[in-house]
Amino acid sequence: xxxxxxxxxxxxxxxxxxxxxxxxxxxxxxxxxxxxxxxxxxxxxxxxxxxxxxxxxxxxxxxxxxxxxxxxxxxxxxxxxxxxxxxxxxxxxxxxxxxxxxxxxxxxxxxxxxxxxxxxxxxxxxxxxxxxxxxxxxxxxxxxxxxxxxxxxxxxxxxxxxxxxxxxxxxxxxxxxxxxxxxxxxxxxxxxxxxxxxxxxxxxxxxxxxxxxxxxxxxxxxxxxxxxxxxxxxxxxxxxxxxxxxxxx
Amino acid sequence: xxxxxxxxxxxxxxxxxxxxxxxxxxxxxxxxxxxxxxxxxxxxxxxxxxxxxxxxxxxxxxxxxxxxxxxxxxxxxxxxxxxxxxxxxxxxxxxxxxxxxxxxxxxx
Numbered sequence: 001x002x003x004x005x006x007x008x009x010x011x012x013x014x015x016x017x018x019x020x021x022x023x024x025x026x027x028x029x030x031x032x033x034x035x036x037x038x039x040x041x042x043x044x045x046x047x048x049x050x051x052x053x054x055x056x057x058x059x060x061x062x063x064x065x066x067x068x069x070x071x072x073x074x075x076x077x078x079x080x081x082x083x084x085x086x087x088x089x090x091x092x093x094x095x096x097x098x099x100x101x102x103x104x105x106x107x108x109x110x111x112x113x114x115x116x117x118x119x120x121x122x123x124x125x126x127x128x129x130x131x132x133x134x135x136x137x138x139x140x141x142x143x144x145x146x147x148x149x150x151x152x153x154x155x156x157x158x159x160x161x162x163x164x165x166x167x168x169x170x171x172x173x174x175x176x177x178x179x180x181x182x183x184x185x186x187x188x189x190x191x192x193x194x195x196x197x198x199x200x201x202x203x204x205x206x207x208x209x210x211x212x213x214x215x216x217x218x219x220x221x222x223x224x225x226x227x228x229x230x231x232x233x234x235x236x237x238x239x240x241x242x243x244x245x246x247x248x249x
Numbered sequence: 250x251x252x253x254x255x256x257x258x259x260x261x262x263x264x265x266x267x268x269x270x271x272x273x274x275x276x277x278x279x280x281x282x283x284x285x286x287x288x289x290x291x292x293x294x295x296x297x298x299x300x301x302x303x304x305x306x307x308x309x310x311x312x313x314x315x316x317x318x319x320x321x322x323x324x325x326x327x328x329x330x331x332x333x334x335x336x337x338x339x340x341x342x343x344x345x346x347x348x349x350x351x352x353x354x355x356x357x
Contacts, residue, residue, distance in 0.1 A: 028327055036330045040337020047341030051348040103288045107281065114277040117320050121267065141270060232321045236313050242284075243309035247291050248302045 035226045039233045042195075046237050049191055050244060053184040060179035064096040064172055067249040096174055097246055098165065105161035106242050109196075112154035113235045116228045119147035123215045123224045144224070145210050151231065152203040155196055162193050185245070192241060195234050202227050268319055276319045283308050 026033075063070035068077045071087035078084040084092065122144035130138055140146060166186070169175075176186040206227055209215060215224060268276070287308055295301055318324040323331055349355045 026327075026329060028329060033329065033333070036333040037337075040333050043334075043337040043341040044344065047344045051345045054345070054349060054354060055352045057354075099288065099291060103284070106284055110280045110284065111277065113280075113316060113320050114273060117268075117273050118270070121270070121273075124267070229321055232316055235320075236316045239309055239312045239316065243287065243305050247287060247305055249296070 029222055031222060031226060032229075035229050039229060042233060042237075046188075046191070046240075049184075049188040050240065053188050053245060056180040056184045060181045062179050063093040064169075064174045064178075064181075065093070066097045066181055066185070066245070067095045069094060093173075096169060096172055098168070099246060101161060101165060102242065102246050105158050105165075106238065108154050108161070109158045109235055109238050112151050112158070113232050115147050115151040115154060116231045119144050119151055120221075120224050120228045122147055123221050126214075126216045144215055145207060148203055148207040148210060148224075152200050152207060155200040155203065155231075159193060159196055159200065162189065162196075188241065188245070192234070192237055195237070199227075199231050199234050202230065267322055267325060272319065276315055280312055280315060283312055 057066075061075070063072070063077070065077060068079060069081050069084045070077050070093040071084060072091040072093060074087065076084055076087060081092070081094075118141060122142055125142065126144065128142075130142060166189075169182075174182045174185075176182055206215065206224060209220075209223075215221075287305055290296065290301070290304070295304075317334070323334065346355070
């Protein structure tokens with residue numbers, strides 16, 4: 001594929017400190033094409049993990065179970081506590097998924113996507129003078145550092161929720177080796193958590209660059225744009241996981 | 250000459266109008282609202298209805314689409330990006346359906 005190089009000299013918006021944006025013959029930046037192809041392949045990875053979870057769903061022989069009540073001393077499983085007869089209270093295993101806690105972490109991740117688009121918008125409009133009488137909110141909207149850090153903090157908060165969830169599951173007797181549910185659940189959500197961790201590190205790197213020399217110009221907009229695409233992809237994967245794994249029984 | 254043409258198309262392809270802060274705010278509002286509705290109906294008797302799972306999946310698909318089209322700018326960006334993403338997503342969805350069919354989780 002033939003490529004052309006758009007340099008600062010050809011672009012009135014470029015800052016001119018040796019920035020080179022590599023375009024393909026399609027007129028599109030090749031790194032952006034690469035990241036979309038990567039996201040497409042990531043869809044397949046998560047599809048295989050979600051499929052595995054769904055196939056193993058309901059096939060665990062021992063508890064704890066995601067949505068069902070169980071008994072430690074027998075193989076009895078029921079949809080409600082009342083239906084679980086002949087099991088002493090000490091042996092009852094309650095459904096392990098904690099919907100209120102996961103709803104909060106889902107909200108945090110959704111809001112982090114909002115912060116991410118505002119970070120990208122702030123980098124894109126960097127250098128544009130603020131209108132006369134601009135208030136604190138306008139200054140806030142124009143601060144890429146603020147939004148990058150906000151996104152990273154919300155991502156880290158999501159990871160904190162996930163750590164809490166994993167720890168409480170282990171305390172309740174569910175590990176990756178306990179049953180098919182545990183194996184497929186920890187693999188799926190663990191892979192997603194690893195992606196979020198990579199995203200947080202990426203965001204902190206961009207924040208450090210912004211603090212050190214400032215993110216500006218087309219090359220830096222592209223850097224943030226690619227990170228934003230990855231971050232939103234992590235968000236949409238969680239949208240699917242939250243519905244398929246946590247809410248649908 | 251070809252480089253010059255590439256420059257022209259590059260500038261054209263690069264110049265895409267992204268949503269404004271107000272649009273982003275409304276997208277976030279709808280995402281939050283739909284998530285709240287999803288969680289709310291989980292605690293209602295509707296959970297035992299046969300329509301529960303399809304309703305949740307429809308809402309989830311809507312949220313997925315909103316994030317992809319507005320936050321990932323797929324609505325505004327070049328068609329090649331849409332095709333690349335659609336190709337991966339299409340294979341992913343086909344894989345899920347095929348595996349669920351093979352393992353008798355769904356039937357025709």
